[in-house]
Amino acid sequence: DQQVKQNSPSLSVQEGRISILNCDYTNSMFDYFLWYKKYPAEGPTFLISISSIKDKNEDGRFTVFLNKSAKHLSLHIVPSQPGDSAVYFCAASGQGAGSYQLTFGKGTKLSVIP
Amino acid sequence: DSGVTQTPKHLITATGQRVTLRCSPRSGDLSVYWYQQSLDQGLQFLIQYYNGEERAKGNILERFSAQQFPDLHSELNLSSLELGDSALYFCASSVTSGYEQFFGPGTRLTVL
Numbered sequence: 029d030q031q032v033k034q035n036s037p038s039l040s041v042q043e044g045r046i047s048i049l050n051c052d053y054t055n056s057m058f059d060y061f062l063w064y065k066k067y068p069a070e071g072p073t074f075l076i077s078i079s080s081i082k083d084k085n086e087d088g089r090f091t092v093f094l095n096k097s098a099k100h101l102s103l104h105i106v107p108s109q110p111g112d113s114a115v116y117f118c119a120a121s122g123q124g125a126g127s128y129q130l131t132f133g134k135g136t137k138l139s140v141i142p
Numbered sequence: 143d144s145g146v147t148q149t150p151k152h153l154i155t156a157t158g159q160r161v162t163l164r165c166s167p168r169s170g171d172l173s174v175y176w177y178q179q180s181l182d183q184g185l186q187f188l189i190q191y192y193n194g195e196e197r198a199k200g201n202i203l204e205r206f207s208a209q210q211f212p213d214l215h216s217e218l219n220l221s222s223l224e225l226g227d228s229a230l231y232f233c234a235s236s237v238t239s240g241y242e243q244f245f246g247p248g249t250r251l252t253v254l
Contacts, residue, residue, distance in 0.1 A: 060241045062241065062242065064245075069247075070247055070248075071144065071146070071232050071234075071245030071247045071248050072185070072245045073144070073245070074242050074243070074244060074245075077241060117184065117185065121241050128173070128190075128236060128241050128243070129175065129187045129190055129198050129200060130175075130177075130185075130187060130243060131187065132177075132184045132185040132186075133184060134183075134184040135184060
């Protein structure tokens with residue numbers, strides 16, 4: 029039972045345009061959401077996060093939107109750059125029993141074409 | 143560089159064997175998490191330690207165990223290895239009550 033789903037395994041975007049990566053979740057106990065970026069042969073790198081009390085969080089070119097009623101979040105990258113090409117993982121957490129374990133989606137491979 | 147170190151980077155072993163993966167968290171982080179990433183699965187949470195004590199367990203097999211030492215480094219022990227245990231194993235750390243986890247570069251385990 030996949031609690032965090034990234035339904036697009038891959039996405040190609042032209043340099044300078046907007047990249048939109050989507051993520052859906054099923055567990056209503058999740059109250060914190062994160063995006064990680066991963067290059068081959070490296071560990072995931074934390075990108076941006078959002079608490080369930082907010083619906084938007086921005087950090088430079090990256091913006092995460094949260095729609096709690098739809099149990100959906102998205103990551104917008106504007107403008108997209110070739111260095112953004114990587115696998116992006118959506119993750120969710122709920123503070124159950126004091127643990128902050130993350131539940132990950134399977135990732136979306138973003139290719140930014142120069 | 144996340145500040146989390148993992149050794150070894152690569153490990154090749156045979157079925158039935160036992161291996162130990164090591165993780166040093168970022169300076170000041172008390173929580174250590176272990177995750178497994180296999181080919182057909184995303185990152186799966188295995189186990190969490192906080193300041194030396196087990197805090198949460200995920201999809202960790204009984205053949206696997208972990209511990210966190212007084213200096214806060216952690217070890218993941220995998221025994222009676224099977225072909226299906228071949229995967230990337232990541233360690234992550236976080237501050238006392240932080241959601242953001244910082245990942246190490248991983249250990250690639252190949253079981254032949």
